[in-house]
Amino acid sequence: MDGLVERLVLTDTGRRSFAAAANSLFGLCLQNQVAKMTNFKQINSSLAAFALLVSFPALTNAQDIDEIQVIGVFIPDEKRNTSEISNVLEAEDFSLAGDSDIAVALTRLPGLSPDTTGKYVVVRGLVERYTSTLLNGTQLPSPDPLKTAVPLDIFPTSIIGNVLVQKTYSAEYPGAFGGGVIDLRTKSVPDEPFLNISLSTGYNSESTLEDGLSYYGSDRDWLTFDDGHRELPSIFRNDYQLTSQTPASLEQYGEAIPNIWSIDFDENLPDVSAKISGGTNRDTDNGRIGVIFALDYTSEYRNHFGEQFSYSATDAGLVIQQNFSDSVCVGQGVSTEYCGFNTTSWNTNLNGLLSVGWEIDANSEIKYTGVLLRSSQKQVQIKGGSTDSNDLENTTRLDWKEREVISNAVSGEHTFDLIDAGETMLDWSLNITNASRDVPLRRRYKYFYDDGPGAFRISTRTDGNLTEYGYMEDESRDFVVNLTQATNLFGFETDIKAGAAYNEKERSSYYLTYHYNMGQVTNRDLLFRVPEVIFGSVNIDPNGIYLQSLTRAADSFSADFKNDQAYWQIDTRLTDTIRISSGYRYEDSEQLVRATDRSTLTPILVTQQIESFLPSATLTWEFADNMQLRFGYSETINRPDSRELSPARFIREDGRTEEGNPNLQFAEIKNYDIRYEWYFGDSDSVTVGVFYKDITNPIEYSIASIGGEGQLDTVANADEAELSGIEVEIEKQLGKYMNRDLFLKANTTYIDSEVMRSAANFGEVTNLVGPMQGQSEILANIQFGFENIEHNEFFNVVLNYVDERVYRLGTNSRPDLIEKPPFELNLVYSRDIYTAYDRPVGLSVKVKNLLDEGAERLQGSEIAESYDIGTTLSIGLNYSF
Numbered sequence: 001m002d003g004l005v006e007r008l009v010l011t012d013t014g015r016r017s018f019a020a021a022a023n024s025l026f027g028l029c030l031q032n033q034v035a036k037m038t039n040f041k042q043i044n045s046s047l048a049a050f051a052l053l054v055s056f057p058a059l060t061n062a063q064d065i066d067e068i069q070v071i072g073v074f075i076p077d078e079k080r081n082t083s084e085i086s087n088v089l090e091a092e093d094f095s096l097a098g099d100s101d102i103a104v105a106l107t108r109l110p111g112l113s114p115d116t117t118g119k120y121v122v123v124r125g126l127v128e129r130y131t132s133t134l135l136n137g138t139q140l141p142s143p144d145p146l147k148t149a150v151p152l153d154i155f156p157t158s159i160i161g162n163v164l165v166q167k168t169y170s171a172e173y174p175g176a177f178g179g180g181v182i183d184l185r186t187k188s189v190p191d192e193p194f195l196n197i198s199l200s201t202g203y204n205s206e207s208t209l210e211d212g213l214s215y216y217g218s219d220r221d222w223l224t225f226d227d228g229h230r231e232l233p234s235i236f237r238n239d240y241q242l243t244s245q246t247p248a249s250l251e252q253y254g255e256a257i258p259n260i261w262s263i264d265f266d267e268n269l270p271d272v273s274a275k276i277s278g279g280t281n282r283d284t285d286n287g288r289i290g291v292i293f294a295l296d297y298t299s300e301y302r303n304h305f306g307e308q309f310s311y312s313a314t315d316a317g318l319v320i321q322q323n324f325s326d327s328v329c330v331g332q333g334v335s336t337e338y339c340g341f342n343t344t345s346w347n348t349n350l351n352g353l354l355s356v357g358w359e360i361d362a363n364s365e366i367k368y369t370g371v372l373l374r375s376s377q378k379q380v381q382i383k384g385g386s387t388d389s390n391d392l393e394n395t396t397r398l399d400w401k402e403r404e405v406i407s408n409a410v411s412g413e414h415t416f417d418l419i420d421a422g423e424t425m426l427d428w429s430l431n432i433t434n435a436s437r438d439v440p441l442r443r444r445y446k447y448f449y450d451d452g453p454g455a456f457r458i459s460t461r462t463d464g465n466l467t468e469y470g471y472m473e474d475e476s477r478d479f480v481v482n483l484t485q486a487t488n489l490f491g492f493e494t495d496i497k498a499g500a501a502y503n504e505k506e507r508s509s510y511y512l513t514y515h516y517n518m519g520q521v522t523n524r525d526l527l528f529r530v531p532e533v534i535f536g537s538v539n540i541d542p543n544g545i546y547l548q549s550l551t552r553a554a555d556s557f558s559a560d561f562k563n564d565q566a567y568w569q570i571d572t573r574l575t576d577t578i579r580i581s582s583g584y585r586y587e588d589s590e591q592l593v594r595a596t597d598r599s600t601l602t603p604i605l606v607t608q609q610i611e612s613f614l615p616s617a618t619l620t621w622e623f624a625d626n627m628q629l630r631f632g633y634s635e636t637i638n639r640p641d642s643r644e645l646s647p648a649r650f651i652r653e654d655g656r657t658e659e660g661n662p663n664l665q666f667a668e669i670k671n672y673d674i675r676y677e678w679y680f681g682d683s684d685s686v687t688v689g690v691f692y693k694d695i696t697n698p699i700e701y702s703i704a705s706i707g708g709e710g711q712l713d714t715v716a717n718a719d720e721a722e723l724s725g726i727e728v729e730i731e732k733q734l735g736k737y738m739n740r741d742l743f744l745k746a747n748t749t750y751i752d753s754e755v756m757r758s759a760a761n762f763g764e765v766t767n768l769v770g771p772m773q774g775q776s777e778i779l780a781n782i783q784f785g786f787e788n789i790e791h792n793e794f795f796n797v798v799l800n801y802v803d804e805r806v807y808r809l810g811t812n813s814r815p816d817l818i819e820k821p822p823f824e825l826n827l828v829y830s831r832d833i834y835t836a837y838d839r840p841v842g843l844s845v846k847v848k849n850l851l852d853e854g855a856e857r858l859q860g861s862e863i864a865e866s867y868d869i870g871t872t873l874s875i876g877l878n879y880s881f
Contacts, residue, residue: 083571083581084618085168085630085675085689087729091187094157102160102184103152109165110689110727110747113779113802116819119144119151123179124167124691125723125751125775129699130178130638130669135407136185136369136429139174141474141505143403143435148641150435152182154373154403156296158198158275159353161187167691168618168673169634171567171583172482172497175614177636178669178693186353186369187292190279200844200876202271205852206868207303212268212344213380215260215398217441222299224350224376229258230400230441232469232512240512242549247542254516254540254547257467261443261531263380263396268301268344271874278881288359296351301344304855306867308341308383311859313813318862324385328392334449338394338456339384341865346378363415373405392449394456402438407431422486431478439470442651445531457527458534460518462550465531467516468651472509472643478502494572497583501565507642510556511650516540517548553596555649559642563589582617589639593662595646606645606662612637618673626680632673638699640664644715657712659704665717670694675727682733683743689727696720698755701773702762703811711811716761721772725751740786740793749779766810776803776821785828792842793831800824807857815860822853822869842878847871 087109099105103121107114111124120128128149133140140150164183166173173181202208218227232240233256239245242253279292307325311318329339351374357367379399387393411429418424445465447456458464482499489496516535520543521527526534539545569583593606616634623629643650646660675689702716727749734742753772762768771777778801785796800823807819830844849871857865 082164082166083579083620084166084170085632085673086164086166088165089163091157091161094160099157101153102155102157102163105157106152106163106165106182107800107802108745108781108783108798110687110729110781111167111725111749111751111779112165113776114821115774116807117151119153120147120149121152121182122774122776123165123182124693124725124727124749125753125772126179126693127772127774129641132174132176132181134173134181134183135371135431136409136411137183138407138409138429138431138433138478138480139476139503140405140407140433141435141476141507142641143405143437143472143474148644150405151375151403154349154351154375154405155184156275156298156349156351158277158296159186159294159351159371161185167689168630168632169614169616169636169671170581170618171569171585171614171616172499174501174503174563174565175585175587175612175637176639177634177671178638178667178695186355186371187277187294190281190290190292193278193280195278195881196276196878197881198273198275198876198878200271200273200874202273202300202846202872202874204271204300204302204870204872206305206870207268207301207344208270210268210303211265212301212303212346213342213382214264214266214344214346214378215262215380216264217260217378217400221346221376221378221400222348224348224374224402226400226402226438226440230260232440233257236512240549241551241553242514242547247546250546250548251540251542254545255537257514257547258441259532259535259537260398260441261445261535263382263398268303269299271298271300271872273298273874273876287361290357290359292353292355294351294353296349298349299347301346303342303344304867304869305340305342306854306865307863308385308865309859309863311814311862311864318814318860322385322387324383328385332392332449334392338392338449341383341385341867343379343381343867348376350374364413366410366412369407369409369411371405371407373403375403377401394447394449396443396445396447398441398443400440400442403436404438405433405435407433418485419487421488424486425484426482427484428481429478431476431480433476433478434474435476436473437471439468442466442468442470444468450528453528455528458518458531460521460527462515464518465516465535466550467514469512470510470650472507474505474507476503476505489570489572492572492574494570497569497571499567501563503561503563503565505559505561507559507561509558509643509646509648511551511648513550513555515548515550516545518545520544520546552598553601554598554647557593557595557642557646557648559591559593559646561589561591561642563587577622579620579622580617581620583615585612585614585616587612587614587637591639591642591645593642593645595648595662598647598649604647604662608640608645608666610637610639610666627676627678630673630675630677632671634671636669636671638667638669640666640699640715644699649712652713659712659714661715664699664715665697667698667717668696684732685730687727687729690725691727692722692724694720694722698772700755700757701809703764703809705764711764713808716757718755718757718761721753721755723751723753723772723775725749737786739790740788742786743784745781745783747779747781751775751777751779762809764811766813767816770809770816771806773806773809776805778803788831791831792840794829796828798824798826798828800826804858810859817864818858820856820858822849822855823851824848824853825850836879837881839880842880844874844876844878846874846876848874 094105106112106121113122115122123131133150142150162185166181169177218229220227235256274297277294281290310322312321324341326336326339329336352372354370359365381397384394409431414426416424446459450457480501485496565587567585571581573579589610591608595604597604614635618632621629644660649657649659672692678686697717698721700718702714703711704714729747732744753775755772757768780801782799787794802821804818804820806816808817810816827847832840833843834841852871854868
């Protein structure tokens with residue numbers, strides 16, 4: 001029989017000892033709503049008959065019963081049990097695919113793909129701003145000022161128990177919903193003590209033991225912390241805009257900034273990963289206390305060496321405007337080390353989890369969960385080639401970024417009988433979260449090739465050298481309370497759920513920009529020297545090189561956000577085969593942004609108040625054994641972020657300038673879903689889903705002109721957008737081969753969208769009608785392999801395909817910039833290889849990007865950017881105590 005076969009055997013010697021349990025089991029069969037919802041009819045009826053026999057002595061004693069066998073089909077799958085359309089990733093799935101962070105792990109699910117940075121996921125063609133990220137049911141603020149969503153790459157899989165991705169909206173979740181809700185659930189209190197240690201190292205064919213670009217920052221960079229060497233000197237706190245400084249004091253300010261400019265060519269070290277987790281529990285007179293902890297550290301170096309081009313549109317087609325490739329240097333007889341588009345990044349992560357749970361009794365539990373997520377990136381980029389003026393230019397950027405999320409949450413679950421109708425469950429949580437992003441001492445400078453002496457000299461223009469500091473901090477406070485009542489409503493088994501939530505968030509953000517003015521330099525030979533010499537203290541002088549501020553008041557802002565929320569939701573089984581979940585959510589939010597107008601320099605206050613009434617409903621029809629159809633409809637919103645409402649400008653990692661839009665409006669979304677589900681065996685299932693979304697005022701990236709300064713990225717409201725798609729997923733156990741269980745997991749998604757943009761909001765954009773940015777037409781994932789539980793062995797072949805998508809809208813008759821993500825073939829193998837002190841030692845081997853696919857962006861048919869990614873091999877050991 002397909003499925004998990006349950007066999008229960010009862011003999012005379014065990015009948016009396018099992019009678020009490022059978023009484024409970026009989027009651028469970030009659031009242032357990034969850035079992036009824038999942039349509040396990042065969043096992044329910046058998047268990048009920050068995051419970052009758054052993055529960056009534058007169059009946060059981062009248063029969064000479066030696067053995068009773070109860071056989072039924074039980075097919076566990078959380079996505080089947082939920083009332084909504086969803087997918088679930090368990091901790092075992094992370095190991096099987098060899099994924100180290102949640103951002104990568106989620107892209108294995110149907111309809112999900114990584115965004116251009118790899119830090120976020122695109123759900124059903126909607127970029128990260130349309131995805132709501134929760135940690136244990138509570139919304140998290142983003143540590144990235146340029147994004148409204150939380151970067152998922154900072155969540156290591158080692159601290160996550162499972163992830164729920166819900167693609168249809170239900171009223172229990174926040175109303176800011178578009179593509180889906182991602183609920184990250186940390187690991188819970190252990191049933192028994194454990195300690196697990198994992199170590200691994202990795203090699204990348206393009207990076208490891210190859211020369212990379214670097215610079216000296218601080219001695220603690222490897223710990224994700226700058227030791228203060230890069231910090232804005234304390235003297236600047238008195239006057240960060242340098243408005244009231246004398247020439248003599250300006251010399252002090254200029255010399256106070258560390259003289260860090262030049263790059264080194266250092267050999268990149270191998271990848272390193274270290275993880276430790278453990279837990280224990282203890283019974284006390286006042287209940288059971290359990291503790292679990294996890295620490296995770298990773299370090300990797302990556303070279304992205306390639307070429308970059310930009311184009312202008314003419315009647316004859318696209319003409320190269322900027323050419324950052326080796327060919328330019330070859331054409332001018334200059335060493336190719338000065339040309340190309342080359343970036344080296346050193347990424348480090350340090351994460352921790354502490355969970356303390358107190359099980360007061362069987363009906364009450366209180367838990368504290370503390371999470372620390374830190375990631376840093378040390379990055380050097382050199383762009384060398386020809387510019388608009390056909391000069392040979394070399395631009396260097398030194399960067400250091402720290403992102404951090406600290407979350408402290410107290411939560412509780414309590415079960416009791418509030419009314420004489422059924423079980424009542426109360427759950428609540430109080431969460432205080434701090435998120436920050438620190439960018440200390442970002443440096444950018446340019447050199448031009450001078451044909452006369454045949455050497456490079458530094459640019460004396462305003463953008464010839466820039467020193468920048470950026471910082472953003474959020475503090476978010478959340479309180480959530482939910483009450484669930486099981487009852488019989490008008491003859492129908494029903495769960496009534498109601499709740500309230502309050503969220504408030506405070507944000508402060510600044511970006512400071514400085515420039516060393518060289519207009520008074522008379523020694524022209526100095527301009528041909530390296531930056532440390534040019535900007536050495538001996539040359540910083542009121543009559544020579546002096547510091548000036550390019551910071552404007554509009555580059556800083558503060559914001560407050562408050563959101564009062566309440567909802568009700570009813571989950572009712574109308575018949576044995578029909579279940580409906582419906583609800584209504586009310587949200588009253590107010591967002592205040594205090595900023596400065598960039599043109600008039602007068603203070604401005606942007607206020608956006610949104611009162612929303614959001615209905616949702618999902619109907620599930622179990623029209624045949626182990627088959628069901630779901631129909632979903634909901635209305636949701638998408639709010640602008642406070643940064644998007646501010647006119648403050650930010651310099652992104654790619655060097656482009658981005659500015660907010662105080663006139664931005666919120667988007668309204670209508671969601672329609674249908675999904676067919678067939679569960680035909682243990683872990684075997686097929687699902688086919690169709691979805692459609694109608695979006696009013698969708699928020700999209702746009703490009704605006706800033707006069708003679710060129711262009712910047714901004715955000716604007718399109719008029720409307722439509723998005724539709726089909727998702728297909730199959731999971732199948734393929735049988736056994738040499739004592740190994742073979743499996744197949746595959747999914748594919750087709751998505752189509754159309755956005756209608758107005759010329760008033762997207763004036764310079766070439767295509768006012770086109771697909772949504774970041775949306776791929778085809779997504780596909782395949783996993784094929786085997787498992788051997790006895791030896792803790794598994795092997796998995798992982799294929800991931802993401803179709804091309806719009807990276808940036810084209811302007812001034814240029815076509816859109818299209819990104820072509822690499823097609824990935826990955827291999828994962830793991831098994832226990834040794835036993836030490838009666839505990840297994842596990843070995844894991846992972847190969848990523850086996851086909852050595854590179855990254856590429858196209859403008860029309862022309863290459864805009866390309867570089868090699870390389871193949872990565874990693875080997876790890878794991879020991880469990």
